[in-house]
Amino acid sequence: MEDDCLPDVSFFGFCAELLEYYRNNKRIMHIGGANFQDGKVRGDGSYYFSTLAHIWGWATWKRAWEKFDVDLLSFTERLKQDTLGVFPSLAMKRFWINKFNLAYKKAIDTWDIQWQYAVSTNNGLAIIPNRNLVSNIGFHRNATHTVSMYNLLANIPTFFINELTHPSSIAPDFHADVYSFKKYFSPTKMRKLFNILSVWLKNKIGQKLS
Template sequence: MLAPIILFVYNRPEHTIKTIKALSENELAKESSVFIFSDAPKNKDSSEKVNLVREYIDSLKEKEYFKSITIKKAKLNKGLAKSVIDGVSEIISEYGKVIVLEDDLITTSDFLIYMNGALDYYNELDKVWSISGYNIPIEFPKDYKSEIYYSYRGCSWGWATWKNRWNQVDWDIKDFAEFKSSRNKRNQFNRGGRDMANMLDAQMDGTIDSWAIRWCYTQSKKDLLTVYPVKSRIKNIGLDGSGTHSAITSHYDVEIDKSLKQCIYSDPELDQNILKNFQNHYGSRLHCYLSKQKRSIKKLLRM
């Protein structure tokens, strides 16, 4: 059985149209069921664009892009973190596995083949936490043969997982005090990027609202891995300042190959050079950004 696709949309009609159009051109699109979660506007300024997005997704059933489309419109604004946690929990509890996208991700035409194949291949491999469709622009050793690699960090830009992994997450991070005071635990978490411990700190003090850092925290505690493709199946078009949670940057830009052949899955050894390049790609930029955000919030609180 193919995994259901969950798409989270909000107030970016142009991005949403491009995301859905690319997804509809996938080879398995007409055999796939799609669940679209549309968040309600946070304020009056967002209402017009949210309505435009909803008008567009309402028109999709006539286009017959997919096997089926189910649209779920929130009546009150949840924010991305709660939307994702609630939406994924609802669908994965019924289907046992999911493929998840947000409204600013362009997929290759083989994305659904890659994701469904990986879900089947790695399902029984207990060390695998999730599947990523995106790959960051890092260098690989010249002698690296596999078409996938493992990382300690989950990805939120086109990803998939199974019910028995998703249900392990403690979204409240009840052991945060112990984590915060443990250098070893913080270093272990930062294997997936030098920003991760600081990002969890920011989550717990209310500076950010992220489902993904909490998802990654459970992954780190259990010492599990995410499967990444050497050649990305995702291009993010939302790092243009249009997103609620994203800034303008080209740090994560990739070009996707439209002539990709079906991925050959494998279970390679962890490659320390890849892990180091991966870790180094994350860190200072986000840390600086969060520091600025904290200073701005403190300044506002003093006014």
């Protein structure tokens, strides 16, 4: 949990229960607390499975973290063999190859891309709650990474999750992943402009009502 992430209290019980429930399922590598689906419920459970490891509040197991390699030593060989993982779309594949390459070349100072690499290259899955459990309150111009105050992911409301309903099947929801990717990870120029205007308008309305 990073210092700019504010969890709902139920996030901790959510992680604790699922850490035990999937302790021996090696394909499940990540339990996240953030949900970027804008209220859309995915699947038939309290959470769904994703190829994306959101890191605003998360948990994992020793067995999974042992696959983490900050230097991405296998990147060039995996790139040649096309064994970097299964991606829901060609655009997502290109996006992550570029990110992995930047991390491999030390062109960016980060660790979360290396963790995504570990999940992707091991055909791993991340658990995403169907209600957002963690809000990032650290979007401001002096932040290390989240410098845009007009980001739609800033200060997303959190919700309480009580008793969990487990999904009936274990498979990544590619529709959910593509939705997150197109809107938040790699939006078009028009989408970026729309996102900025949406946040600006929301802030203006909030100021008038306060």
